[in-house]
Amino acid sequence: MIILDHENSHNIGELKKGKRILLVDGVTVSFDGFKALNNLSFSINYGELRCIIGANGAGKSTMMDVVTGKTRPDAGHVTFGEAVNLLEMDEPAIAQIGIGRKFQKPTVFQNHSVFENLELAMQDDKRFFKTLFSKISGEQRDKIEETMGLIGLKELAKQDAGILSHGQKQWLEIGMLIMQNPKLLLVDEPVAGMTPQEVDKTGEILTNLAKEHAVVVVEHDMEFIRSIASKVTVLHEGSVLAEGDMESIQNNEKVRKVYLGE
Ligand SMILES: Nc1ncnc2c1ncn2[C@@H]1O[C@H](COP(=O)(O)OP(=O)(O)OP(=O)(O)O)[C@@H](O)[C@H]1O
Ligand SMILES: [Mg+2]
Numbered sequence: 001m002i003i004l005d006h007e008n009s010h011n012i013g014e015l016k017k018g019k020r021i022l023l024v025d026g027v028t029v030s031f032d033g034f035k036a037l038n039n040l041s042f043s044i045n046y047g048e049l050r051c052i053i054g055a056n057g058a059g060k061s062t063m064m065d066v067v068t069g070k071t072r073p074d075a076g077h078v079t080f081g082e083a084v085n086l087l088e089m090d091e092p093a094i095a096q097i098g099i100g101r102k103f104q105k106p107t108v109f110q111n112h113s114v115f116e117n118l119e120l121a122m123q124d125d126k127r128f129f130k131t132l133f134s135k136i137s138g139e140q141r142d143k144i145e146e147t148m149g150l151i152g153l154k155e156l157a158k159q160d161a162g163i164l165s166h167g168q169k170q171w172l173e174i175g176m177l178i179m180q181n182p183k184l185l186l187v188d189e190p191v192a193g194m195t196p197q198e199v200d201k202t203g204e205i206l207t208n209l210a211k212e213h214a215v216v217v218v219e220h221d222m223e224f225i226r227s228i229a230s231k232v233t234v235l236h237e238g239s240v241l242a243e244g245d246m247e248s249i250q251n252n253e254k255v256r257k258v259y260l261g262e
Contacts, residue, residue, distance in 0.1 A: 012081025012097065012183070017047035021184055021214045022067065027076030029062055029238070036062040037073065038238035044184070049210035051225045052218045053249075054235035055259075060218045063235070064186045068101050069094040080184070100182030104189045106169040110162035114153050114172055117161050118144045121176035143179070151175040151205055167198030171205060184214045191224050203228045 015021065022044040029037040037059045044050050052060050065071035067078060069091040078086040086094055095101075108117050119136060122143070136144075148154045151171040156164065161172055170190055177185055187206070191199045199221065206215055207228055219225055225232060225246060232249050234241045242252045249255055 012084050015046045015081070015183060017045070019046050020044070021046045021081060022216075023077070023079040024063070024067070025077040025079070027063075027066055027073045027078065029059075029066060029071055029073045035238050037066065040076070040235075040239055042233055042240055042243065044214050044216060046183070046214050047211060049206055049215045049217065049228060049230040051228070051230055051232045052216060052235060053220070053222075053225065053232060054241075058235040059238040060235055061188060062238075064101060064188060064216075064218070067094075067186060068099060095180070098181065098183035099186065100177040100180055100184070101186040102173055102177055102188065102190070104192060106166075106173045108161040108164075108169050108172050108176070111160060113158050113160055114148065114164070115144060115157045117172055118147055118175055118179050121179040147175045147178050150178065150208060152201060165198070167194045167202070170194070170198075170202065174205060174209070178209070182213065184216070185209065187215065187217045189219055190217060191219065191221050199224050200227065 020043050024043070025041050027037050027040045028035060040059065040063060052063070054060055062071060066073050067086065069086065069089060072087070080086050080097065080099065084097065089097070109120060112120065122140060145154070148157055151174055153168060153171060153175065156168070161169065164172060174187070174190070190206070191202050194202065203224060206217060209215055229246065231244065232246055233243045234249060234255055236258055241258060242249055242255050244252070
């Protein structure tokens with residue numbers, strides 16, 4: 001008798017630092033004949049913090065849409081872990097398997113405390129009142145405490161999310177993502193609208209997060225990218241133009257041609 005094990009049918013393999021967690025291979029997405037992604041290929045390792053940069057319209061958000069199952073490519077492969085074909089899965093299944101995405105605008109529950117927001121994010125069952133009135137386990141409490149430490153909001157545990165600063169709301173939302181135990185986090189323009197201090201702290205949070213996850217950050221803020229000093233992928237017209245550390249990117253001829261018109 002053959003027993004199909006649901007867990008094993010999505011076996012992403014062992015996760016360890018330096019091992020590939022995401023492979024985007026030859027992906028093309030067309031909108032009415034226009035190629036938003038054009039034979040795009042790159043990969044991300046577990047334990048890595050990768051920055052993706054590129055001009056408006058370069059295809060950064062479309063790439064995230066493909067990885068999270070929102071947009072289906074015309075061609076190419078997207079593989080999670082060793083062999084999970086993400087193109088066969090729908091959005092909820094992709095979230096379930098461990099890919100979390102943070103959009104630019106924070107969407108926290110304004111009238112609930114920091115702690116409660118994290119508690120709500122942890123539940124599969126999003127029915128508000130049921131969640132808030134049921135008891136959480138010690139283990140769950142520990143996870144919330146640990147996450148509040150990671151996002152620097154421990155002191156504000158009881159504070160309503162509505163009165164947090166823009167930066168603090170962004171961190172809380174990152175925390176809410178963490179509560180769902182993702183392995184790969186996709187974060188779109190996290191530091192837009194932040195104060196310089198908040199930008200620094202966001203860099204710290206994402207760097208710490210990347211140690212136990214893989215983090216892909218789309219950003220326009222070059223100072224921020226320089227400060228986190230990670231590997232950078234430059235997208236241009238839906239393809240990878242260059243990849244490397246910030247210094248090699250700044251000295252890259254193709255990048256200079258496209259960005260500085262040299
Ligand atoms: N649903 C869609 N229908 C038609 N064209 C689209 C669609 N989504 C994206 N595009 C086009 O695809 C290209 C890439 O868009 P995308 O949003 O991925 O760029 P981006 O790199 O995220 O840009 P930005 O920095 O402005 O956020 C753009 O030219 C955009 O107009
Ligand atoms: Mg975008």
